Amino acid sequence: MSKISFIFPVYNEEESLHALFTEMQKLIERLPNDEVELVFIDDGSADRTYMMLTALGHEYPFVKMVSFSRNFGQQIALTAGLDYASGDAIIVMDADLQDPPNVALELISKWREGYAVVYAKRRTRHQEEVFLRKIVAHLYYRLLNALSDIPIPTDTGDFRLLDRKVVDGLKLCREHSRYIRGLTSFVGFTQTSVLYDRHNRFAGQSKYTLLKLFKLALDGIMSFSVKPLKVISYIGFFISLFSFLGATYITLKRIFFQQYTVPGFTLTIILLSFFSGMQILILGIIGEYIGRIYIEAQNRPLYLIKHKINFPDT
Numbered sequence: 001m002s003k004i005s006f007i008f009p010v011y012n013e014e015e016s017l018h019a020l021f022t023e024m025q026k027l028i029e030r031l032p033n034d035e036v037e038l039v040f041i042d043d044g045s046a047d048r049t050y051m052m053l054t055a056l057g058h059e060y061p062f063v064k065m066v067s068f069s070r071n072f073g074q075q076i077a078l079t080a081g082l083d084y085a086s087g088d089a090i091i092v093m094d095a096d097l098q099d100p101p102n103v104a105l106e107l108i109s110k111w112r113e114g115y116a117v118v119y120a121k122r123r124t125r126h127q128e129e130v131f132l133r134k135i136v137a138h139l140y141y142r143l144l145n146a147l148s149d150i151p152i153p154t155d156t157g158d159f160r161l162l163d164r165k166v167v168d169g170l171k172l173c174r175e176h177s178r179y180i181r182g183l184t185s186f187v188g189f190t191q192t193s194v195l196y197d198r199h200n201r202f203a204g205q206s207k208y209t210l211l212k213l214f215k216l217a218l219d220g221i222m223s224f225s226v227k228p229l230k231v232i233s234y235i236g237f238f239i240s241l242f243s244f245l246g247a248t249y250i251t252l253k254r255i256f257f258q259q260y261t262v263p264g265f266t267l268t269i270i271l272l273s274f275f276s277g278m279q280i281l282i283l284g285i286i287g288e289y290i291g292r293i294y295i296e297a298q299n300r301p302l303y304l305i306k307h308k309i310n311f312p313d314t
């Protein structure tokens, strides 16, 4: 008999919670030989999520909740889930039923075969998802892999199973700009994937704003690669080389042909604004890394807890 934990980051999911819980109860019936716990991380929800989870927790001891003092974001909520889950295998899922619970059974059987990380890979994204978002997601994963030093599986969300030893490894990574998918690759161990069809959201709207999504995408690139910094050096090098060649050319022309070129005003302005733009961009990239160093140096806690339910010390 093994213990299996499910962790769900939840942020204003009052409309999905009951359906999710019913689905999970069905799933638990199909795992008769295992002990199951459901760990919900209430990421500072402002609706009835907290109350509903409290009620569930009082009724069912295997429903556990960690409630944050405010909204810290999904990746941090996942971190808390990993910190508090005590299973031999830990399954990370969305609370909106976009990740079909039945796929969890496939993840578990792969785990029993001996894999330490089993991630669920999207065969299809649902039609309702905006076309543009699909394309951007596709390109993003390719870019991320081109830049990152360790391979990060494409087209996978956070839906995955992690063995206890992987979670113990993840718990050692305490950086603030977190990208759990990348960290899982960093930790290593034997990894495999299972294909699945991603459903529509059961209710409500995506809790990811465009800004949050952009931040996550940037965290993915910045925390797994210093290549943008290298690219900057290359750009700088080629610009210098280019101007050096230009200078040589003009000097030689003056010496040997006594030619004095009249400077083109338009060209000057174009070059000037091009290189100013370049400099600002480059400073921005460097600034982005420095900002991250600053945040790590502050070393604030990753999250603060308001309330816990069904954990031994509460």
Ligand code: UDP
Binding pocket: 008, 009, 010, 011, 012, 013, 043, 071, 072, 073, 074, 077, 093, 094, 095, 096, 098, 205, 206, 207, 208
């Ligand atoms: N979520 C969270 N904190 C946030 C945003 C989202 O805990 O600040 C949760 C949300 O409740 C859901 C999961 O993270 O269970 C995935 O979010 P969502 O479904 O909105 O993202 P999408 O599937 O649209 O990418």
Ligand code: MG
Binding pocket: 094, 096, 098, 201, 206
């Ligand atoms: Mg979702």
